[in-house]
Amino acid sequence: MSLDSLPAHQGGAENLARLLAQALLAGHWQPGDIFPRELDIGAHFNVSRNQVRNALTSLTAAGLLERTAGRGTLVRKMGDWHLLDPLMSHWMTGLVNLDPQLVRAIYAFRFSAEPVVAGLAAQAAQDEDLARLESAFAGMKSSAGSVALRAEHAEYDVAFHDATYRASHNLVWRQMGHLLRPSIMALIHNSQHRTDTLDDSLARHRQVLEAIRHRDAAAAEIAAREVLRRTAIDLGIVS
Structure with a gap:
């Protein structure tokens, strides 16, 4: 090229x-x-x-x-x-037009990892973790109704996932969440550009929040998996 x-x-x-x-x-x-x-x-x-x-x-x-x-x-x-190299994360920051093959690879990792992380968060979350999750979700909700606020909504969406990784209180997962932040942002931007409404995604994130709040690890894993199923639809990975 x-x-x-x-x-x-x-x-x-x-x-x-x-x-x-x-x-x-x-x-x-x-x-x-x-x-x-x-x-x-x-x-x-x-x-x-x-x-x-x-x-x-x-x-x-x-x-x-x-x-x-x-x-x-x-x-x-x-x-x-070396996708988890901090320098690679730096380069990926702000990049929304990822190679489709790379999008699928990142998505596959998230689909296998994030339900586990959500389950750990349900068991380990403390009050400040719940506050971060609730704040991020409130931001997602307030910015979901306007196309003009899609970039702001994406920031809150990433903050929600970051708060979930932090709430696991597992050092490795927390570091992984930090390194994955730029790639999660890129996937969120890609998925949002393919859908007219964020209502379904919002409802699925609410289920994750409620499961973590109620200390229900099994429900948190299921809810996180459903969030990612919606992401796959919005990315065009599945129909």
Whole structure:
């Protein structure tokens, strides 16, 4: 794929790495594709070869690219991408047009993990956890009726899921929730753009909140799974 359709570079190796990484995460280049040469990237963005090398080093360290002498630079298989690398989370922040294959992979992980997390939250949630969940849900409810407030609604939706991870009071899950935040935001944006109403999603989130409030782990797992079933419909993964 060409570099021509990419946005303008804002300067610095870190910004260049983010620009190129976001293009990869959006599917601008596919696994197995030959990535543009250092000289071509430098000429296109009018940056030094040193900046390009530093940017490509970051992309390689995150598992996005493979650089081999004599073969050039190739896009690695998605299974080799370090999706939980904090740098990858940084690049994913604000990105809503993820590659459809990546959307499905993130969704599959969430479908297997979040019901478990919700069940743990039902057992471990403290008063401050319930307050965070209730505040996030109230924000979702107040912003659900207006298309103009979809971005605000997405922020509250992400806050609800983040509060659920925190309420598990499991160190690993809490860290996982933090790392997954940008990808959860991207999926929420994608799913919201495919639906006219958020009423059904809101009702399903309410069930999660009520189950956690009533310390019902089994019901919380079921309710979280139903939230994600709705997400799959809105993403077009299932009909």
